[in-house]
Amino acid sequence: QVQLQQWGAGLLRPSETLSLTCGVNGGSFSDHYWMFVRQSPGEGLEWIGEINHSGTTNYNPSLKSRVTISMDTSKSQFSLKLTSVTVADTAVYYCARIPSHGSLYGMDVWGQGTTVTVSS
Amino acid sequence: DIQLTQSPSSLSASVGDRVTITCRATQGIDYYLAWYLQKPGKAPNLLIYAASTLQSGVPSRFSGSGSGTEFTLTISSLQPEDFATYYCQQLKSFPFTFGPGTKVDVK
Numbered sequence: 001q002v003q004l005q006q007w008g009a010g011l012l013r014p015s016e017t018l019s020l021t022c023g024v025n026g027g028s029f030s031d032h033y034w035m036f037v038r039q040s041p042g043e044g045l046e047w048i049g050e051i052n053h054s055g056t057t058n059y060n061p062s063l064k065s066r067v068t069i070s071m072d073t074s075k076s077q078f079s080l081k082l083t084s085v086t087v088a089d090t091a092v093y094y095c096a097r098i099p100s101h102g103s104l105y106g107m108d109v110w111g112q113g114t115t116v117t118v119s120s
Numbered sequence: 121d122i123q124l125t126q127s128p129s130s131l132s133a134s135v136g137d138r139v140t141i142t143c144r145a146t147q148g149i150d151y152y153l154a155w156y157l158q159k160p161g162k163a164p165n166l167l168i169y170a171a172s173t174l175q176s177g178v179p180s181r182f183s184g185s186g187s188g189t190e191f192t193l194t195i196s197s198l199q200p201e202d203f204a205t206y207y208c209q210q211l212k213s214f215p216f217t218f219g220p221g222t223k224v225d226v227k
Contacts, residue, residue, distance in 0.1 A: 044220050060215040104170050105169050106154035108169075110165075
């Protein structure tokens with residue numbers, strides 16, 4: 001049973017860089033699509049971006065200038081960096097997976113979520 | 121971006137009720153539509169993908185239908201554990217987008 005375990009700093013000052021890492025346990029890392037989603041307090045869900053097994057990334061245009069998603073296949077981990085954070089970036093951040101068959105199959109595995117608060 | 125709307129935004133129901141939630145897309149997305157259930161403080165949980173395929177382990181009281189721009193999630197007989205917020209998501213094109221959610225609470 002694949003599980004995603006995520007970690008990262010929970011409190012940031014404005015202009016700092018958000019860094020989150022997601023570890024993949026119990027399953028293949030190389031074949032799937034790995035992504036980050038966030039949910040602001042009282043708001044809905046926002047897709048941040050993805051990285052696939054070949055290292056190709058796709059980002060939400062609304063965040064593209066500030067986002068980098070990378071992966072370390074040797075550790076079965078992938079990471080999110082979001083630069084120049086503001087209060088508007090306060091949210092619960094999730095990592096998730098789309099299985100190797102493609103996006104038609106939805107996001108079938110999710111991390112537990114990391115609450116990130118941006119405050120001066 | 122493809123925008124998704126959901127209706128209703130909230131509903132009150134009783135155990136045993138049949139519940140239907142609609143999701144509409146601003147552009148055709150074929151069958152690239154997923155439904156998730158989310159409970160407070162938890163990550164979303166995939167219920168249905170490809171508009172109508174039940175995710176493994178999800179009870180058969182959940183069903184999905186539709187294609188193109190209009191989709192439906194139906195719960196045939198609402199159970200206590202189904203009180204939650206439901207989201208649709210399109211995965212046809214980047215950026216993947218979610219609907220605003222439908223909160224199902226106790227009548």
